[in-house]
Amino acid sequence: MSKELLRVEGLKVHFPIRTGGILIGQYTPLKAVDGVSFTLNEGETLGIVGESGCGKSTLGRAVLQLIKPTDGKVVFMGSELTGVGAEVIRQKRADMQIVFQDPLASLNPRMTVGDIIGEPLTVFFPKMKAEERKAKVRALMAKVGLLPQMINRYPHEFSGGQCQRIGIARAMILNPKLVICDEPVSALDVSIQAQIVNLLMDLQKEFGLSLLFISHDLSVVRHVSHRVMVLYLGKVMEIAERDAIYEAPLHPYTQALISAVPVPDPDIEKNKQRIVLGGDLPSPMKPPSGCVFRTRCPKASDICAKEVPVLEEKMPGHRVACHHWGIPDAAAVPTVGHH
Amino acid sequence: MTAVLEVRDLKVRFATPDGEVSAVNGVSFDVNEGECVGIVGESGSGKSQLFMSVMGLLAKNGRTLGSAKYRGTELVGMPVKDLNKIRGDKIAMIFQDSMTGLTPHLRIGKQMTEVLVQHKGMGEAAAVKRALEMLNLVRIPEAARRLAQYPHELSGGMRQRIMIAMALLCEPELLIADEPTTALDVTVQAQILDLMADLKRVTKAAIVLITHDLGTVAGLCDKVQVMYGGRFMETGSVQEIFYQPAHPYTAGLLASMPRLTEGRREKLYAIPGQPPNLQRLPKACPFQERCDYVHERCVDELPLLRDVTPGHAKACHLLSLANPVSDPKAPSLKVATEARSA
Numbered sequence: 001m002s003k004e005l006l007r008v009e010g011l012k013v014h015f016p017i018r019t020g021g022i023l024i025g026q027y028t029p030l031k032a033v034d035g036v037s038f039t040l041n042e043g044e045t046l047g048i049v050g051e052s053g054c055g056k057s058t059l060g061r062a063v064l065q066l067i068k069p070t071d072g073k074v075v076f077m078g079s080e081l082t083g084v085g086a087e088v089i090r091q092k093r094a095d096m097q098i099v100f101q102d103p104l105a106s107l108n109p110r111m112t113v114g115d116i117i118g119e120p121l122t123v124f125f126p127k128m129k130a131e132e133r134k135a136k137v138r139a140l141m142a143k144v145g146l147l148p149q150m151i152n153r154y155p156h157e158f159s160g161g162q163c164q165r166i167g168i169a170r171a172m173i174l175n176p177k178l179v180i181c182d183e184p185v186s187a188l189d190v191s192i193q194a195q196i197v198n199l200l201m202d203l204q205k206e207f208g209l210s211l212l213f214i215s216h217d218l219s220v221v222r223h224v225s226h227r228v229m230v231l232y233l234g235k236v237m238e239i240a241e242r243d244a245i246y247e248a249p250l251h252p253y254t255q256a257l258i259s260a261v262p263v264p265d266p267d268i269e270k271n272k273q274r275i276v277l278g279g280d281l282p283s284p285m286k287p288p289s290g291c292v293f294r295t296r297c298p299k300a301s302d303i304c305a306k307e308v309p310v311l312e313e314k315m316p317g318h319r320v321a322c323h324h325w326g327i328p329d330a331a332a333v334p335t336v337g338h339h
Numbered sequence: 340m341t342a343v344l345e346v347r348d349l350k351v352r353f354a355t356p357d358g359e360v361s362a363v364n365g366v367s368f369d370v371n372e373g374e375c376v377g378i379v380g381e382s383g384s385g386k387s388q389l390f391m392s393v394m395g396l397l398a399k400n401g402r403t404l405g406s407a408k409y410r411g412t413e414l415v416g417m418p419v420k421d422l423n424k425i426r427g428d429k430i431a432m433i434f435q436d437s438m439t440g441l442t443p444h445l446r447i448g449k450q451m452t453e454v455l456v457q458h459k460g461m462g463e464a465a466a467v468k469r470a471l472e473m474l475n476l477v478r479i480p481e482a483a484r485r486l487a488q489y490p491h492e493l494s495g496g497m498r499q500r501i502m503i504a505m506a507l508l509c510e511p512e513l514l515i516a517d518e519p520t521t522a523l524d525v526t527v528q529a530q531i532l533d534l535m536a537d538l539k540r541v542t543k544a545a546i547v548l549i550t551h552d553l554g555t556v557a558g559l560c561d562k563v564q565v566m567y568g569g570r571f572m573e574t575g576s577v578q579e580i581f582y583q584p585a586h587p588y589t590a591g592l593l594a595s596m597p598r599l600t601e602g603r604r605e606k607l608y609a610i611p612g613q614p615p616n617l618q619r620l621p622k623a624c625p626f627q628e629r630c631d632y633v634h635e636r637c638v639d640e641l642p643l644l645r646d647v648t649p650g651h652a653k654a655c656h657l658l659s660l661a662n663p664v665s666d667p668k669a670p671s672l673k674v675a676t677e678a679r680s681a
Binding site for chain 1: 480529532553554555556582592595596606609610614
């Protein structure tokens with residue numbers, strides 16, 4: 001792969017949650033993101049997967065400095081974003097944009113589509129003439145599959161898929177290097193999902209974009225990503241090339257996650273040996289000691305409660321945080337299939 | 340096989356300030372004993388409203404036309420008093436959102452025993468015992484403690500299990516599950532799907548699974564009905580629908596799904612355009628605006644469901660997807676005549 005665009009080192013986001021105290025509050029940190037490190041190259045897509053509460057959205061926002069990280073470093077295009085002034089970050093934002101999950105809620109209902117898509121231009125190029133701005137907006141609308149003559153319409157006049165196209169156009173207008181896609185297709189119907197996924201991949205190819213693709217949908221992530229990172233309770237469980245994650249996952253959580261996805265194929269689905277994890281996600285306020293996954297892990301042993309597993313390279317380009325990592329075989333996985 | 344539910348030419352209409360919305364436009368089908376039927380469609384396809392109308396749960400501005408019979412008894416137009424004897428007892432429903440599906444200010448125990456006291460005339464103690472049995476059946480840990488808890492004290496997966504347990508309390512003959520796993524995380528979804536597969540074996544209830552997720556359908560269902568614009572586009576066995584889809588919409592849906600078992604593809608197949616506006620449905624085939632094979636007949640005549648092979652039917656004018664030419668023998672309704680009769 002080519003040049004490094006983004007480097008995240010030991011990123012932590014802890015939210016203080018009031019847990020008691022009458023006059024003087026007692027606070028317990030909620031560790032939404034707890035020591036996450038990764039790099040993203042130019043033109044690359046890193047898929048970030050995990051279940052709700054794993055910190056994947058918080059991570060995306062912390063990379064953009066929309067949430068101030070508690071600790072750790074974010075280096076974007078060679079310069080550090082953490083610990084610098086607001087104006088420096090603001091200037092950098094031209095190169096890093098975000099597309100949100102809820103297509104309608106992320107658009108201001110009282111602004112026209114043209115104003116929404118053109119707003120970044122008015123902010124970063126206040127001297128640009130209105131005509132020039134409109135021309136740029138129209139050209140981009142055509143590119144993302146919207147009719148340019150709809151420039152004066154309002155968001156409520158568009159369907160969910162079209163609103164997501166507007167959100168993508170707004171993110172693309174400044175020609176950014178990095179776009180963080182936070183569940184960009186989760187709210188869309190199956191037939192519209194494919195349209196938006198294709199659009200994002202086309203734009204990536206044309207402009208050499210780097211994408212952080214945050215999603216809980218492992219099938220979509222497999223389709224769009226070059227590399228995939230798996231999060232659980234704010235920590236990285238595994239990160240590797242896409243095919244390695246899906247075909248030879250080394251972490252028990254990744255293995256369970258992949259086996260849990262229903263596949264639209266009756267022969268496979270009805271005969272599948274599914275690894276079913278017991279229980280629910282523990283509270284991020286009271287994460288388990290040692291490995292955070294151990295309370296649901298089929299391989300957990302004494303050491304998992306005592307020592308936090310370190311994220312280490314176990315195979316070339318394949319990093320895992322687990323004491324019992326390994327390629328699964330039927331015998332090694334006790335809770336297979338139906339009981 | 341005997342039918343538990345027989346639906347004939349069911350239509351659902353909503354009166355809105357902007358005009359009438361046609362959510363369901365004449366569907367007919369049976370649900371037989373012990374069968375698991377999947378109803379697949381995207382938002383606005385009418386899949387949920389179809390069963391809300393069967394259960395008499397439509398919003399105030401909605402009305403049902405046609406017929407839906409439970410074991411020969413007409414449900415459409417039945418007084419609420421009589422309907423309440425069937426709902427929750429013979430026909431039970433599981434909703435997508437377990438937080439709104441449960442009453443927030445009642446303890447789990449109260450909500451569960453209420454059903455038994457109401458329908459079965461059980462005493463409080465017997466009802467509690469039965470509720471505990473059901474909670475154990477759906478594998479709720481520390482079941483006795485849960486009876487004293489409120490819904491907000493439980494996780495989403497746990498609440499969904501309780502909804503399932505409640506639906507099964509009276510041993511219904513028909514269980515309608517509307518997107519039962521959509522709001523859940525993948526690993527919790529796997530637990531619930533596993534549970535439903537077990538229940539399918541243990542109970543004799545017929546199950547209707549309403550979902551947009553083809554993966555869930557593939558794992559649980561025997562029969563599938565694909566809906567679009569309030570009509571059935573294709574019906575058949577799960578094998579036929581997934582391996583020999585006959586309708587361009589079904590084939591398009593299957594092709595547009597990224598597969599977990601496949602690597603990065605250059606491009607996904609995408610069905611062009613947007614789902615139809617239910618206030619201004621096309622007169623003939625509802626899928627015509629997005630279909631790759633659209634021709635004159637699709638604009639003039641409404642295709643009716645017809646057998647491709649026995650038990651596998653499609654509503655499409657094409658001879659087949661392999662040979663996508665207009666089939667003159669395909670049954671249809673001239674739009675003009677339909678407009679007059681409506």
